[in-house]
Amino acid sequence: MRVLIVGAGFGGVAAAIELRRHGIDDVTILEKAPDFGGTWFYNSYPGCACDVPSQLYSFSFAQRRDWSRLCSPQEEILDYLHGVARSLGIDRLIKTNTRVTGCRWEDAACRWSVTTEAGDVHEADAIIIATGQLHQPSIPAIPGAERFAGHSFHSARWDHDYDLTDKRVAVVGTGASAVQFVPEVAERADELTVFQRTGNWFLPRQNRRYRPRVKALIEHVPGVQAYRRWFMFEYCEALTLAIRHPRTFGHLLHLRSALFMRSQLRDPELRRRVWPDYTFGCKRVLFSSTFLATLGQPNVELVTERIEQMTPEGILTADGRRHDVDCVIWGTGFKTMDFMFPLEIIGAQGRDLRQTWAHGAHAHLGMTVPGFPSMFVMYGPNTNTSGGSIIFYEEAQAAYIRQALQHLKQRGGGALEVRPEVEAATDRELQARFAGTAWTRCDSWYRDTTGRIVTNWPGFMRDYLERTREFAPGDFRFTPKPAPVAV
Numbered sequence: 001m002r003v004l005i006v007g008a009g010f011g012g013v014a015a016a017i018e019l020r021r022h023g024i025d026d027v028t029i030l031e032k033a034p035d036f037g038g039t040w041f042y043n044s045y046p047g048c049a050c051d052v053p054s055q056l057y058s059f060s061f062a063q064r065r066d067w068s069r070l071c072s073p074q075e076e077i078l079d080y081l082h083g084v085a086r087s088l089g090i091d092r093l094i095k096t097n098t099r100v101t102g103c104r105w106e107d108a109a110c111r112w113s114v115t116t117e118a119g120d121v122h123e124a125d126a127i128i129i130a131t132g133q134l135h136q137p138s139i140p141a142i143p144g145a146e147r148f149a150g151h152s153f154h155s156a157r158w159d160h161d162y163d164l165t166d167k168r169v170a171v172v173g174t175g176a177s178a179v180q181f182v183p184e185v186a187e188r189a190d191e192l193t194v195f196q197r198t199g200n201w202f203l204p205r206q207n208r209r210y211r212p213r214v215k216a217l218i219e220h221v222p223g224v225q226a227y228r229r230w231f232m233f234e235y236c237e238a239l240t241l242a243i244r245h246p247r248t249f250g251h252l253l254h255l256r257s258a259l260f261m262r263s264q265l266r267d268p269e270l271r272r273r274v275w276p277d278y279t280f281g282c283k284r285v286l287f288s289s290t291f292l293a294t295l296g297q298p299n300v301e302l303v304t305e306r307i308e309q310m311t312p313e314g315i316l317t318a319d320g321r322r323h324d325v326d327c328v329i330w331g332t333g334f335k336t337m338d339f340m341f342p343l344e345i346i347g348a349q350g351r352d353l354r355q356t357w358a359h360g361a362h363a364h365l366g367m368t369v370p371g372f373p374s375m376f377v378m379y380g381p382n383t384n385t386s387g388g389s390i391i392f393y394e395e396a397q398a399a400y401i402r403q404a405l406q407h408l409k410q411r412g413g414g415a416l417e418v419r420p421e422v423e424a425a426t427d428r429e430l431q432a433r434f435a436g437t438a439w440t441r442c443d444s445w446y447r448d449t450t451g452r453i454v455t456n457w458p459g460f461m462r463d464y465l466e467r468t469r470e471f472a473p474g475d476f477r478f479t480p481k482p483a484p485v486a487v
């Protein structure tokens with residue numbers, strides 16, 4: 001059985017490890033970047049770190065005890081992923097600088113044909129699309145953008161050759177990425193203007209290096225690491241509880257957040273402009289103990305007026321004010337509705353995945369789509385976590401996919417495809433679980449234009465782990481391998 005994985009981030013690497021461990025050895029990972037690491041390769045902005053504690057944001061089978069701090073910086077996470085992949089020989093399966101442009105199911109041959117930008121064609125019995133949800137930078141189409149004469153770049157494509165020292169810098173966006181790099185940019189830039197469209201709810205994040213005694217405790221005392229992982233898992237589940245029950249548990253965390261924000265924002269006018277006007281947890285809650293304080297620095301200005309257009313000198317806001325800058329940094333997030341597109345995926349009988357998902361992406365447990373035999377998606381629709389660690393979901397998906405492929409192998413090969421009625425039922429059930437939750441109470445990148453929540457899992461991490469623990473063959477249709485043609 002030949003398996004081809006698209007994307008060598010945490011998801012793709014997790015899938016390859018799981019398959020190889022269980023005797024599915026013919027695995028290749030195609031990766032468009034010059035190195036593997038996915039998110040952690042592309043996002044290298046100053047201050048980049050994961051706000052999920054490393055004890056959780058790491059593989060269960062490769063627990064490290066020597067993290068430098070609670071929430072590790074980008075280089076440490078990338079180094080961890082590289083280390084795990086190398087130690088298990090996964091790096092040798094990865095073909096970097098290889099952009100996949102199309103995957104086509106060949107009905108007669110019962111195989112996938114995968115084409116790369118260079119024109120190579122790879123055949124595979126199964127494909128795993130592990131390109132992630134937060135992958136393609138989104139830069140808003142602001143009128144006049146092409147006229148801007150200064151420098152600009154997106155946070156996920158940071159231009160490290162551009163020196164921000166003594167420059168007038170604009171940052172557009174105040175999401176999870178911006179709150180990490182804005183304090184760093186403020187230290188270098190002469191003037192920093194931060195453009196906020198919507199305020200956010202904040203919780204504190206102290207992330208100093210572990211003191212030697214604490215580090216030694218975690219490293220050398222048996223059980224401490226495991227206890228911390230368990231504790232953080234439960235803490236993250238509590239965040240989901242708050243989002244699922246906005247009037248009760250959500251209200252408690254809302255109060256915690258409001259107290260913290262008040263303590264950080266002493267200036268009433270600044271506080272008024274930063275304050276969010278939607279239910280706690282509807283958008284991603286941000287963890288930072290430095291961002292709000294940075295907004296009060298003398299060289300930093302927060303602008304909340306709508307951006308109307310760009311001029312050769314900078315940004316013009318709806319109040320008629322010109323903000324002349326040398327550089328614009330887009331902290332404007334990702335095209336979250338696009339998933340793996342523009343990659344072209346053609347399934348059985350010429351069915352195009354783009355058309356299938358024209359009214360919003362959906363997949364059985366986020367992984368399988370009717371009409372797309374032996375295709376699996378990792379970190380697909382409705383599998384994003386709002387409180388926890390995506391690594392748990394990806395490990396669960398890898399194990400589920402491995403079980404599916406083992407089952408197929410036992411049946412002598414061919415293809416498997418989720419039954420449409422099964423996928424439709426899980427999707428209905430899943431969507432119904434959003435009712436009454438904080439996620440439905442504002443617009444966010446979790447929702448498509450119709451308001452349907454497309455990216456997030458509606459429950460707890462443990463629900464997802466439970467739902468995916470055992471592959472259910474009855475949910476799938478199996479097509480036997482075509483008989484060899486007599487010559």
Ligand code: NAP
Binds near residue numbers: 049050172173333
């Ligand atoms: P994001 O959360 O989507 O934030 C984008 C920001 O840009 C928002 O403030 C948004 O405002 C603003 N924006 C978008 N279009 C705009 C426009 N036309 N005009 C003005 N403002 C505009 O993107 P991100 O910060 O890159 O983070 C994306 C996701 O990556 C996060 O939600 C998180 O899941 C993940 N992430 C995780 C970590 C971590 O530590 N684990 C760190 C960074 C990122 P609105 O709020 O009004 O839309």
